[in-house]
Amino acid sequence: MKIEERMGTLRADFESHFGMKPVAAAYAPGRVEVLGNHTDYNEGLVLSAAINYGTCILAAPVQGSECRLYDGKFKESACFPTDVRGPSPKPAWANYLKGVYALLRDRAGVAVPAVNVWIEGDVPLGAGLSSSAALEMAATLALGSVLKVQLELRDIARLGQKAEHEYAGVRCGLLDQITSLFGQDSALVETDFRTLAVTTVPLDPDLEFLIANTAVKHNLVDSAYNERRAKCEEAARFFAGVLPHPVRALRDVSPAEWQTFSGQMDPVSARRSAHVVGEIDRVQRGAGLLKRGKWREFGALMFESHESSRTQFENSCPELDHLVTTAQAIPEVLGARLSGGGFGGSAVVLVPCSAAEAVTEKLVASYRQAFGHPCDVLCMRASAGARLL
Numbered sequence: 001m002k003i004e005e006r007m008g009t010l011r012a013d014f015e016s017h018f019g020m021k022p023v024a025a026a027y028a029p030g031r032v033e034v035l036g037n038h039t040d041y042n043e044g045l046v047l048s049a050a051i052n053y054g055t056c057i058l059a060a061p062v063q064g065s066e067c068r069l070y071d072g073k074f075k076e077s078a079c080f081p082t083d084v085r086g087p088s089p090k091p092a093w094a095n096y097l098k099g100v101y102a103l104l105r106d107r108a109g110v111a112v113p114a115v116n117v118w119i120e121g122d123v124p125l126g127a128g129l130s131s132s133a134a135l136e137m138a139a140t141l142a143l144g145s146v147l148k149v150q151l152e153l154r155d156i157a158r159l160g161q162k163a164e165h166e167y168a169g170v171r172c173g174l175l176d177q178i179t180s181l182f183g184q185d186s187a188l189v190e191t192d193f194r195t196l197a198v199t200t201v202p203l204d205p206d207l208e209f210l211i212a213n214t215a216v217k218h219n220l221v222d223s224a225y226n227e228r229r230a231k232c233e234e235a236a237r238f239f240a241g242v243l244p245h246p247v248r249a250l251r252d253v254s255p256a257e258w259q260t261f262s263g264q265m266d267p268v269s270a271r272r273s274a275h276v277v278g279e280i281d282r283v284q285r286g287a288g289l290l291k292r293g294k295w296r297e298f299g300a301l302m303f304e305s306h307e308s309s310r311t312q313f314e315n316s317c318p319e320l321d322h323l324v325t326t327a328q329a330i331p332e333v334l335g336a337r338l339s340g341g342g343f344g345g346s347a348v349v350l351v352p353c354s355a356a357e358a359v360t361e362k363l364v365a366s367y368r369q370a371f372g373h374p375c376d377v378l379c380m381r382a383s384a385g386a387r388l389l
């Protein structure tokens with residue numbers, strides 16, 4: 001059901017739980033990364049889409065100094081004081097709300113009320129589809145409206161990112177937030193993370209993206225992510241020292257420059273930066289191909305991207321590799337790769353609509369044979385971005 005149609009029920013749930021009516025509601029979708037892996041915080045380019053799964057937040061101001069949260073899907077509650085200044089170990093999901101509330105409060109510059117907040121989402125958790133960004137973006141829109149803090153879209157994205165850095169400990173880029181905000185029906189979002197310029201690329205109606213969820217979430221994913229980011233920054237400093245032009249981020253390094261100087265780097269930084277420099281180049285070429293309708297060639301870049309993740313960035317895992325290898329052996333499949341941070345989560349698979357069902361069956365069967373249980377495969381619909389309801 002469309003989110004707008006569920007609002008009546010959600011408003012009634014809010015009212016019966018908190019004994020008052022909500023004054024603001026917002027919805028934000030999760031996202032899938034189609035091409036451009038770990039390029040966002042390197043000021044590079046990404047092609048992504050907002051997906052047809054997301055999070056709804058309803059909120060109302062309330063007297064007192066305690067904010068109360070309720071998650072309607074998991075039937076869990078949490079609370080925090082209005083002067084909250086940092087995360088707490090449990091429950092982890094409440095930290096995103098704490099972060100958003102605290103950052104909006106500090107922005108407001110005047111005393112703001114406590115809030116009652118209802119959360120209801122259907123982004124598969126641990127699937128690498130950014131349930132966290134969906135939560136942050138819906139919360140920033142809804143709470144921004146209750147606390148009367150007006151922000152333009154890119155500042156909303158930055159606020160969500162800051163909440164994630166400071167309250168979840170992940171030094172993410174802006175990909176998830178920007179995609180959740182700027183998503184469009186039946187289109188990919190193409191973002192330049194140096195300028196935050198966003199354009200859209202229409203999808204071919206005869207093709208679709210499947211999302212195959214391994215449901216694997218390796219321990220220490222967050223620290224591995226932060227470690228990859230630190231390595232990229234270290235590599236950018238190396239190139240700044242050897243290249244004749246300014247290097248602010250790996251975006252400023254071309255594949256040819258990487259080739260010339262990588263022999264002088266430590267091998268790990270060389271591999272990590274090879275991935276990022278290669279990915280930025282692939283997105284550039286990929287976006288050009290899409291403008292000419294060359295989806296098969298685009299799919300080949302998706303396979304290359306995965307191979308680079310597997311061997312250079314080392315952010316894949318056996319389950320994702322299995323899905324991509326299986327997909328690659330099916331003639332109808334145009335492309336497949338891991339999507340998002342990596343180390344688990346989902347693979348995104350580009351297929352003709354006419355072959356979607358058969359490909360899904362093959363992926364599930366082969367995954368079951370290899371790992372003893374099936375994987376979930378969703379049909380992704382590129383969808384509209386976050387909005388107040």
Ligand code: GLA
Pocket residue numbers: 033036037038039040041130172173174175176340341342
């Ligand atoms: C996660 C992060 C994003 C981005 C991707 C990898 O989703 O939150 O900022 O870095 O990984 O491209």
